[in-house]
Amino acid sequence: MHDVAKAAGVSAQTVSRALNGRGYVSAEARKRVLDAAAQVGYSPNVIGQSLRSARSPMVGLVVSDIGNPFYARLHRAIETPLRTAGLSVLLLNCDDDPELESAQLDLLASYRPAGLVLSPATGSRFSARQVALFENVVLVSRTLPDVDVPTIVTNETEAFAAAADELFAAGHRRVAAVLGPEGASTTHLREAGLQRATAARPTRDSVVRYSEGTSLAARTATADLLASDPGITAVLGFNVPVTEGILIAVRDAGLRVPQDISVIGFTDAGWMAAVHPAVTAVAQPVEEMGRLAGDLIVRMSVGEQFDHVPHLVVPGELVRRESVAPPREERR
Amino acid sequence: MHDVAKAAGVSAQTVSRALNGRGYVSAEARKRVLDAAAQVGYSPNVIGQSLRSARSPMVGLVVSDIGNPFYARLHRAIETPLRTAGLSVLLLNCDDDPELESAQLDLLASYRPAGLVLSPATGSRFSARQVALFENVVLVSRTLPDVDVPTIVTNETEAFAAAADELFAAGHRRVAAVLGPEGASTTHLREAGLQRATAARPTRDSVVRYSEGTSLAARTATADLLASDPGITAVLGFNVPVTEGILIAVRDAGLRVPQDISVIGFTDAGWMAAVHPAVTAVAQPVEEMGRLAGDLIVRMSVGEQFDHVPHLVVPGELVRRESVAPPREERR
């Protein structure tokens, strides 16, 4: 910067002003600075900027499982609006471990980022105190009872109820759901959807299993369900890895989808349309959720105030494919 | 830090030394500093550290498609050894666009990261000049002719040849491969594998299509291949999204895997084992590649010198499942 100032024949502050477009600079001085910067090959040192201004031009994205394609899609969707605003995304993974999440958040806080997009771990200890460290916080997908910040979620209860009802409508009398961890808001809300759909049909029944939300955990849970409860003829998944685990367990048990077991996944994935039978699933508008999260962070970081803390709900949509059929009993 | 120094009754440098474990500090002073730090709730400001030491404790991971699960797995695998070493991972996506890659690298460089793990975009302009900006660079999966840095790759040619040979051995006379972009090292090496396998069988033939390496591009390419060349009875995929696109195109054409068309994917994914027919694929040891990349960066960042620039090759392995069968002709 010193070199640029010298080459342009101005002071360092003028260089700063010209390059950042803040404050008054004469058109001529600006041009001289820009030329000099190009000449010298100057690129600003973000660290220096951040130290002085007590803000880094980055936004932390802390997720509970980077192996879940939901979060990969979210990352991509968030990144675009933020990049346009000159912000980069630091992705941190916490494997749904509140301890690790806390450590990752401390690390992130030490960068003084412009914002935080968080999908909290089960049992997260993220609190109002920590919110203050981050200035601009948006919760995506999962919410937290004690933290009053903007949120972006799917209409979990309604969408899951619709999926369950699709199975009941096809004739299934006993539907199982392999959910995520018991403490997650998403598990809670989707379970409520299942209860609602079940309650609306007096002759129907449902059973629930909690899991880590991974393929392996879902496979084990589904195997157990199938072996212990022969009345189950349909299974609802919780996320992409869980849907995968359910399908593997059904295969392992020597059963066929949908002839023996119907399956509906929650959150769509490209492969679900590519395979036989194509998997019916509730498609979440992940790209829109990410875009909204990015936009919110940008607006907050330029100081926009909201009359009410925004709590955005984007609707999921049931995509009917081939993994749902009437149950065996009715076929015989 | 000032507060900690005051509370401990020492100078700021002693605090720095005690907390970082560098230089001499008396056991008593160290204890007083540690207690004071805990008392005050001190957490170091990474920005301040980075500015002074001209290094941030972060490693950039720049990938060409975060939507490709290969890179999500790579991120997770790299993150673990780096976190142990006190380094965090900044993931940047460039959508295989050399322009954007260049911008992302400039951004990253301005943080003075401890290292860079790069899977270069097709037509990347990453050069020796840029390598110098990053101190420690490792190339993963894709290599670059003019850049002499450590690399970690799969045995592309051999693994792809083995996959092709699996199809020839099953009786296929004309095998198609939907590859990635023409300029990518991975495309080049895998194509060489296909040629080698084809050349070894005088009566067999192969055809190649380049693509963007996305599901959509592969779908289009495969549809075209299938429509224009009825001799094709088997298709090799390039990566997980391409395999997905191939399967969709086969479906769209009203054909069945493996009865009408055999398919082998490159890079395994959980869903490939979950579906009917389960997809035969070359499994890449992504986790090992990530771990090796992380380890290399850590070793380089503590100043370890190598006699030779390491070029690590980790073998892929053909996982036989159900998507390969003899071609139609032989069945009739």
Added chain:
DNA sequence: CTGAAAGCGCTTACAG
């Protein structure tokens, strides 16, 4: 083993 001084690269008041 410890502290006083300097400075990393930048931007924020402030004075002109």
Added chain:
DNA sequence: CTGAAAGCGCTTACAG
């Protein structure tokens, strides 16, 4: 519209 001064939080020599 522009510049001299100060300082963000830390660590690197250096002197004791």
